[in-house]
Amino acid sequence: MxxxxxxxxxxxxxxxxxxxxxxxxxxxxxxxxxxxxxxxxxxxxxxxxxxxxxxxxxxxxxxxxxxxxxxxxxxxxxSYEFLEDTVNVILDEDENYGDLNLKGEILIEHTSANPDGPLHIGHIRNSIIGDTLARIFTKAGFSVRTHYYVNDMGRQTAITVLGIEKFGLKDKKTDHAVAEAYIEANKLLESNSELEEYVEKLMLAYELGDEEAVKKFRRAVEAALKGIRETLKAINVEHDEFVWESEFVRNGYVDRVLEVLDERGLIKKDGAWIIELEGFDKEVVIRRENGTTLYITRDLAYHLWKNENYKRFINVLGADHKLYGAQLSRILELINLKPPEIIFFEFVSLPEGSMSTRRGKFISADELIEKVKEETWKIISSKEIDEEEKRKIAEAVAIGAIRFDFIKIAPEKHMTFDWNKALDFERQTASYIQYSHARACSILRKAVEDGMPELEFKGELCTSGERKLVMLLSKMPYMVKRVVEELRPNVFAEYLLSVAGAFNDFYRDHPVLRAESEIRMHRLAIVDATRIVLRNSLELLGIEPLEKM
The missing domain is CATH 3.30.1360.70 (Arginyl tRNA synthetase N-terminal domain)
Known part of the structure; x- marks a missing residue:
């Protein structure tokens, strides 16, 4: 509105x-x-x-x-008429409120972590940004596909294959088992440099499509991806497709992109094939002396495919990929292909001393998720409600805390995730918003129980607090549009906090069920419209809108 x-x-x-x-x-x-x-x-x-x-x-x-x-x-x-139409449109459109009915196909590539171990806390910032964008673009009316681009041809994957050959996979969550094999293989390479040649042979054999090598690589990568999928599912993230970079070697796209680069005179062939880019200190190697291609070569082929199939495509990358992103984009422009829109995000840290890093190694996303669930249970477990319902609430609050805190900070800013703050029901958190939604649901349930379910909003009855809240409710579609245009999902999180804050101010200052009939019906309409906006908005952030807490 x-x-x-x-x-x-x-x-x-x-x-x-x-x-x-x-x-x-x-x-x-x-x-x-x-x-x-x-x-x-x-x-x-x-x-x-x-x-x-x-x-x-x-x-x-x-x-x-x-x-x-x-x-x-x-x-x-x-005007009063605008306020009335806003509330009535929200009540009429219900779950469809916020739709923009835009058209077009969008491809969003996110997460795309190397398949050599579990996701860490930085990876899930990528996942949550990408997944939230996909949800909001879908709400806007676009047909959205999400891709996880699987780096199955890199040196790290070859080392993982070596590790599994030498040490096997332990009986644990598969991505963690793969990580242990990868770590052990790296130790082995440090003390047995002659194995470097074997790793190179593995890479070449896989690129050439050797049947035995393909089986080994597939086993390693699929084991890692199985565990990664489980982690992503735990935070309400799913991809439409896992696209393996080797596909672009097998389907001819790599050869096609190399041919175009060669025709344009962009390749310098001196053993290895390189591209010298003006304005960049380092040259870009696109083929090694042994004939194997590099990650950027296959990524160029992937982006040739993207250009042929989508008008708009978005990549979510860590800030440490800025040079890579610039090189990729420049080469694509040199061959008259559209570069991706790239969202770069800064790194994630935890408060010092909050979790053991296990002898200096990274904190896995699984460890973080488990820890937040434990802390949530400490808060929820004492509440006097059904045990099964209590478990469901704790799960929704924990995942909401992670998703909201990871999305509310602008991607270009470094963030520190502190679960004590993220789980504070009185602060600017997901649980605060979920509680606001549950409060609205509770008011409406009580109205029905008391035989007073009628709603009738009147603009001229609005206090300044009510008017402020209704104006905020009118902005949900506008905020969806802003995210689509700016690619900054944090603005939607900020908006949702302002709605929850205004609603709680309204609740504090305005009796609803105890008000006389005309005012009660007017305020119940505001409560129901707020419930709809909070619910629809939480769902766009991948957070469950709880009806009881």
Whole structure:
């Protein structure tokens, strides 16, 4: 609905109606800064220009209640009719509220961790960003596919194969078993350098499609992926497809991309094949002397395939891949292919001393998930509710805590995950939002039990607190649109916190069930509209909207 208000304001402003100069404002429902843009050109103050525009404005919109000029800003205030339509549209559309009905196909590649062990806490930041984007793009109306790009041809995978050959796989979660084999193989290589040649032979044999080598690599990679899938499922992340990079060697895409690069005169052949990129210190090797290709070669082939099948494709990568991402994008541009839109995210740490790093090694995502579940159970276990329901609530709160804390920080910022803060029901956390949703559900249940389920919102009855909340509810589709355009899912998390905060302020200051009939029906409509927005929004973040807590 807020998008409709923006359209109306743009229309009413006529020649001055430029969306680029519309802003959300603390002092109005919507403000135009166009006067500041015109000040230099017209040699007048922004205040004078804004005064002139407002004086000559013909407001013929049911959704605009009033307009004022204030210190160069043109401030617009929504009408009672806008508020009423907002609540009624939310109640009518229910689970469909927030849909934008946009069209198109989108490919989102995320996680794509090497299949040589379990995911660590940095990997799941990637997963949660990618999965949340996929959910929001789907809500916007796009047909979305998610890919996990499997690096099955790298040196690390060959070392893993060696480790499994020498030491086998222990009886434990398969990705952890693979990691142990990989670690033992690395130790073996340190003391037996002659095995380096064997690793090189493994890589070459697999690239050439040797049947025995393919079996060995497949066994190692599939064992790692089995465990990785289990971890991802635990945090409500699923991929539509796991795309193996070897496919692009087998299906001819690698040969095709090498041919194009060669035709453009971009390859320098001196034993190894390299590309020298202007503006980059390091040259890019795309084929080794022994004829095997590199990760970037296969990734170029993958992006040739992406160009042929999608108009828009997005990659989520760690900040340590910025150079790689720039090189990949530049080479694609040199052969007239569209580079991916890349979201780079910074690293994740834990409060010092919060978890043992097991002799300096990384913290696996599995360890973190288990620890957060344990801490959640300590909080939930004392509550006097059914044991099975208590378990379900604890699980939903734990996963919500992880997903929300990982998404609420802008991707370009380093984050520290502290479960004590993430599980605080009084702070800006997922559990705070889940509790707000449960509170709304409880109010509505009690209204039905008391025989007072009727809802009827009236704009003219709104207090300032109610008006603030309804205006926030109107912005959910607008926030979906912002994420689609900006690729910053954290703005949606921030929005959801503001809705929960405004609702709890409303609950504190406005009796609902004890109010007289007209006010009660008005406020119950606000509660139900808030419930719908909280539920739909939590689902977009991959968090379960609990009805009881």
């Amino acid at each position: 807020f998008l409709r208000l923006m359209e109306e304001v743009t229309r009413v402003l006529g020649d001055y109606g430029d969306e680029r100069f519309l802003r959300e404002s603390e002092h109005a429902d919507l403000a135009s800064t166009i006067a500041f843009r015109l000040a230099k050109e017209r040699k007048k103050s922004p205040k004078e220009i804004a005064d002139e525009i407002v004086e000559n404005l013909e407001v013929d919109s049911d959704y605009i209640g009033s307009v004022e000029s204030k210190n160069g800003y043109i401030n617009f205030f929504a």
